Amino acid sequence: MNTISFEKYQGAGNDFIIIDNRTGHFPKQNARLIAAMCRRRFGVGADGLILIEQAPQAHFKMIYFNADGYEGSLCGNGARCAVAFAHKHGICPQSVVFEAYDGMHEAKVLGKEVKLKMQDVRGIEQMATDACFLDTGSPHYVQWVHNLPAFPVLQEGRRIRYGEPFGQKGTNVNFIEQKDNNTIAIRTYERGVEDETYACGTGATAAALVAALRGMTSPLRVEALGGTLTVYFHRQNSEHFTDIYLQGPATFVFSGEYPLSTDTMAAPPLHFH
Numbered sequence: 317m318n319t320i321s322f323e324k325y326q327g328a329g330n331d332f333i334i335i336d337n338r339t340g341h342f343p344k345q346n347a348r349l350i351a352a353m354c355r356r357r358f359g360v361g362a363d364g365l366i367l368i369e370q371a372p373q374a375h376f377k378m379i380y381f382n383a384d385g386y387e388g389s390l391c392g393n394g395a396r397c398a399v400a401f402a403h404k405h406g407i408c409p410q411s412v413v414f415e416a417y418d419g420m421h422e423a424k425v426l427g428k429e430v431k432l433k434m435q436d437v438r439g440i441e442q443m444a445t446d447a448c449f450l451d452t453g454s455p456h457y458v459q460w461v462h463n464l465p466a467f468p469v470l471q472e473g474r475r476i477r478y479g480e481p482f483g484q485k486g487t488n489v490n491f492i493e494q495k496d497n498n499t500i501a502i503r504t505y506e507r508g509v510e511d512e513t514y515a516c517g518t519g520a521t522a523a524a525l526v527a528a529l530r531g532m533t534s535p536l537r538v539e540a541l542g543g544t545l546t547v548y549f550h551r552q553n554s555e556h557f558t559d560i561y562l563q564g565p566a567t568f569v570f571s572g573e574y575p576l577s578t579d580t581m582a583a584p585p586l587h588f589h
């Protein structure tokens with residue numbers, strides 16, 4: 317039987333299937349296969365799937381698919397895990413340049429962590445007194461809330477993700493609360509996973525920049541359900557940020573072979589959904 321070799325990684329509990337696709341053997345147009353592999357309980361289980369491919373001007377190119385099987389925008393935690401994977405397999409040195417959805421990125425492997433340089437951010441839209449929208453490689457709505465542990469993230473996240481003005485394209489949705497002078501807590505509803513995830517790298521970055529608008533300074537600790545990420549930035553003015561870095565754990569979990577058969581290529585429907 318034909319199989320696909322994969323490794324599973326997680327960065328602060330945001331988990332990914334990673335496949336070395338430098339030979340181009342993986343059927344990446346097959347959204348049903350990707351969704352089936354990512355499906356918890358029925359497949360490998362992951363928030364997304366990442367292909368490592370050849371890139372002419374970089375050590376590698378990363379292609380990211382959300383758990384729904386469709387290509388997503390930048391995944392910050394996925395990118396950090398992709399770097400850890402590529403470094404482990406000798407695809408890149410400790411300091412790496414790779415291509416992703418939003419262009420070239422530099423990153424560095426620092427022991428068990430990976431520090432990733434993000435693109436500069438220009439333009440933070442104020443949506444309400446307590447909410448902003450910005451793009452950190454992926455679109456993010458960020459809202460300040462009280463009592464984050466009790467906040468209905470799934471319900472509110474889904475309402476905002478599908479509501480106006482985002483429509484069908486949608487957005488990722490983050491809820492944040494200040495914990496101390498340089499720490500915020502975050503919970504994220506992710507587009508494409510359509511659920512709360514344990515962490516989101518581009519979301520943590522967006523949240524840190526929104527916190528900077530309230531006077532919080534770099535480096536900022538962002539505490540997610542699955543672990544802590546650190547965001548570094550330089551604030552040029554209220555809507556222009558440069559030298560943005562996302563740092564945190566990027567951990568190998570296990571490796572495996574996924575069988576390619578008609579049975580394993582489709583995620584079964586749930587009977588009582």
Ligand SMILES: N[C@@H](CCC[C@H](N)C(=O)O)C(=O)O
Nearest residue numbers: 388389391392393516517518
């Ligand atoms: N988990 C990711 C965010 C992935 C992108 C997203 N779900 C989308 O396509 O909108 C991260 O760590 O940044």
